[in-house]
Amino acid sequence: SRGTPRIANRLLKRIRDFAQVRSNGIIDLDITRYGLNALEVDEKGLDRVDRNLLYCIINKFGGGPVGLETLAASTGEEADTIEDVYEPFLMQLGFIQKTPRGRKATNLAYRHLNIEPDHPEQISIID
Structure with a gap:
């Protein structure tokens, strides 16, 4: 939910919809996982756009x-949207770092996406 009540409420409503259809209206861990997976929200709270940016x-x-x-x-997203919506959350998780030359993916981002860095010495170490 990115720590945002509006987003948390939106996700809860969607999970409730999944529960109505799949689980007789009962929200439990299994239906929550099913719904979040269907919504492409991973265990860290990243959605499809977050992962696409990374x-x-x-x-x-x-x-x-x-x-x-x-x-x-490169991503087809508005620069303002990236800067205002996606970037703060990715920085909070330690997945990107802003430098004077631009944004860099951190070791945590590589690990989360199960990607081996080509040049590990160039990736900032934030664990």
């Missing part, structure tokens, strides 16, 4: 650094 930094730009406008053009 994959882009890692796969298209060698882990970074990459500028905001370049990242926006």
Whole structure:
């Protein structure tokens, strides 16, 4: 939920919908996992766009650094949306780091996505 009540409520409503259809309206751990998986929200709370941003930094730009406008053009997301919505959460989790030259994926991001860094010495160490 990114620590945002509005997002938490939206996810809860969607899980409730899954429970109505699949579980006689009962929300338990299994239906919650099922629903979050269907909504493409992983165990850290990342959604499809979060992961797409990380994959882009890692796969298209060698882990970074990459500028905001370049990242926006490469992902099809608005630069303001990346900066205001996605970036703070990814930074809070320690998955990206802002540098004067742009955004870089951290070791935590590589690990979370099960990707081996090409140049581990160039990736910041945030554990």
